[in-house]
Amino acid sequence: MxxxxxxxxxxxxxVRLAATIALILAAGGVGISVAAYAYGRQAxxxxxxxxxAGAAFQIVQAVSIIDGRVVVNLPVSAxxxxxxxxxxxxxxxxxxxxxxxxxxxxxxxxxxxxxxxxTFYSADYSGETVRLASAMRRFAERGFSGEVxxxxxxxxxxxxxxxxxxxxxxxxxxxxxxxxxxALVAFAVRSSLGPLVRIEQALRARDPKDLSPLTVSTPREVxxxxxxxxxxxxxxxxxxxxxxxxxADATHQLKTPIAAMRAQAELASGEQDPARLRAIVGRxxxxxxxxxxxxxxxxxxxxxIHRSDAAAQELIDLREVAIRATDETDHDLLSSxxxxxxxxxxxxxxxxxxxxxxxxxxxxMLSNALRYGAPPVTFSVEHDDATGMAAFAVTDCGPGVPExxxxxxxxxxxxxxxxxxxxxxxxxxxxxxxxxxxRGRLVFSRTAEGRFRVALTLPAExxxx
Numbered sequence: 001m002x003x004x005x006x007x008x009x010x011x012x013x014x015v016r017l018a019a020t021i022a023l024i025l026a027a028g029g030v031g032i033s034v035a036a037y038a039y040g041r042q043a044x045x046x047x048x049x050x051x052x053a054g055a056a057f058q059i060v061q062a063v064s065i066i067d068g069r070v071v072v073n074l075p076v077s078a079x080x081x082x083x084x085x086x087x088x089x090x091x092x093x094x095x096x097x098x099x100x101x102x103x104x105x106x107x108x109x110x111x112x113x114x115x116x117x118x119t120f121y122s123a124d125y126s127g128e129t130v131r132l133a134s135a136m137r138r139f140a141e142r143g144f145s146g147e148v149x150x151x152x153x154x155x156x157x158x159x160x161x162x163x164x165x166x167x168x169x170x171x172x173x174x175x176x177x178x179x180x181x182x183a184l185v186a187f188a189v190r191s192s193l194g195p196l197v198r199i200e201q202a203l204r205a206r207d208p209k210d211l212s213p214l215t216v217s218t219p220r221e222v223x224x225x226x227x228x229x230x231x232x233x234x235x236x237x238x239x240x241x242x243x244x245x246x247x248a249d250a251t252h253q254l255k256t257p258i259a260a261m262r263a264q265a266e267l268a269s270g271e272q273d274p275a276r277l278r279a280i281v282g283r284x285x286x287x288x289x290x291x292x293x294x295x296x297x298x299x300x301x302x303x304x305i306h307r308s309d310a311a312a313q314e315l316i317d318l319r320e321v322a323i324r325a326t327d328e329t330d331h332d333l334l335s336s337x338x339x340x341x342x343x344x345x346x347x348x349x350x351x352x353x354x355x356x357x358x359x360x361x362x363x364x365m366l367s368n369a370l371r372y373g374a375p376p377v378t379f380s381v382e383h384d385d386a387t388g389m390a391a392f393a394v395t396d397c398g399p400g401v402p403e404x405x406x407x408x409x410x411x412x413x414x415x416x417x418x419x420x421x422x423x424x425x426x427x428x429x430x431x432x433x434x435x436x437x438x439r440g441r442l443v444f445s446r447t448a449e450g451r452f453r454v455a456l457t458l459p460a461e462x463x464x465x
Contacts (some may be wrong), residue, residue: 013193018186025178032174033167040166044159045131048085049120052133055081056118056152059092060137065144070094070102078152085158091130092153097146108151110134128155195222199229211237246302254298257291297364297427304357304433313438315461316358318349318381318390325362326379329370340370343380350461351390353438358392358456361434364427365394365454373398373452383460389440390460393453400452406444431456 058078064071072094082090093104111119111134119134132153139146195218202216213230261284268280326342362379369377373396382391401409409428431454432442440458447453 013189017189018182021182021185022178025174025181029171029174029178033171036170037163037167040163040170041159043166044162047162048131048154048159049133051081051084052120052131052152052154053118053135055079056133056135056150059094059150059152060135063094063137063148063150065139065141068144070096070144070148072103074103082152082154085154087157087161088154089126089128090152090154091125091132093151095149095151097148102148104151108132108153110149110151114149122156123153125153130154131156131159195219196225199226203229211240242302246298250298254291254294257287257294261287261291297430300360300364300430304360304430304437313352313354315350315352316355318351318358318392319344321355321358321362322379322381322392324355325359325366328359329363329366339376340366341376341378343378345381345383349381349383349390351438351458352461353458357434357437361431361456362392362394364430365392365456368427369394369396369398369454373400382455388460389457391443391455391457393455395447395451395453397451400446400454401444403444409442409444428454 055078058075058081059072062073062075062078064073074092079090082088091105091108093106093108093110094102095110096102108125109123109132111121111132113119114134114136117135120132121134122129122131124130130153132151135150135152137148137150139148195216198216199214199218199222202214211233213233214226216226218226264280264284264287268277268284271277271280322342322344326340366377366379375397377394377396380393380395382393383389384391428442435442435456435458438458440456443455443457445453445455
């Protein structure tokens with residue numbers, strides 16, 4: 001499978017993890033090396049000290065008193081025992097009660113203090129480090145009384161070689177175990193990443209137009225990744241659908257008024273009667289106003305749907321939204337003499353939402369009432385403590401939408417028995433989309449006085465923004 005050069009150049013998880021474990025093992029190997037060498041030295045020391053002790057005891061047993069004199073018959077077996085370290089030089093000394101050397105190396109140093117029957121110590125002798133064992137034998141006979149000291153030693157070459165051998169074998173086992181561990185980790189990581197490879201292959205094999213959820217069998221640990229990919233694909237599919245709907249809506253809704261304006265313009269170009277020409281120009285103007293309104297609604301719908309996912313919701317005062325929506329409502333409608341009442345509570349009504357989307361939604365509610373309803377029109381902000389809901393409500397004295405059409409009035413381009421020919425069918429759809437994005441509802445009702453009421457409800461919040 002071909003991979004981009006930039007991707008192939010990056011270290012993989014397997015390499016990173018294997019390298020990390022190798023570094024950990026290397027750092028641990030230093031400590032283990034020190035510990036192994038210390039253990040090797042101790043083991044070699046104990047083994048060869050026992051050899052020295054055996055030779056010293058054999059020599060001790062060979063010491064006797066004859067006619068008041070110390071007599072030593074050095075046993076061959078003692079030196080054969082010491083010969084088990086063939087590369088080491090052997091030294092011995094036998095000291096009488098008066099401190100004089102009976103036999104052996106006269107300058108061989110005795111221990112600083114004799115501790116018990118056998119004392120082990122190290123000393124520098126003849127240019128080398130020597131390990132020595134000292135044993136005492138007490139005599140109390142008629143012709144002789146006192147202690148005889150036997151000192152036996154040898155160089156430490158064999159001890160050092162044994163310590164190095166133990167350390168080398170320990171490090172060899174550690175190296176073999178480390179390589180095996182790194183290999184097992186690399187294998188385990190590759191096996192664990194197998195589901196990600198399957199996900200990659202499934203995505204690569206897909207048709208670019210296929211945005212349906214992935215159905216790849218994965219372990220529990222990877223299910224969250226698949227779920228995140230599916231959520232992203234679902235959002236992408238929604239975006240594509242929105243874009244397709246916007247294109248379809250614009251194509252369908254703009255084609256007819258543009259064609260009508262073109263036909264009226266062609267008629268005007270050949271019309272000689274001033275009265276009829278003014279009538280044609282009036283129809284062109286009316287079509288232009290309707291086309292402008294339709295284009296505004298299409299763009300507002302696209303903007304609001306986009307902001308429902310992209311814009312962060314903040315704590316806002318709904319009274320400020322109502323004032324802004326009233327100021328931005330079509331001035332031609334407000335200047336036509338229609339009676340509009342703005343009813344706001346004295347205290348702030350807070351909710352969490354996107355101010356721009358709420359302004360556009362309430363502007364559409366107001367425009368529908370001012371254009372198709374009957375005065376007086378009332379725009380109010382309400383708060384119900386019992387339900388914890390806040391609402392923008394617009395009421396008028398017109399017939400409004402028939403109750404049988406209320407369930408479908410929030411759909412795009414919905415047509416009802418009460419809709420007028422110049423209604424694009426997008427105003428209430430925009431309001432409904434904003435309500436859903438704010439966890440609210442678009443509600444139709446009639447007041448006790450019989451006035452038609454449209455409300456955008458959303459959860460109220462407490463506190464200051």
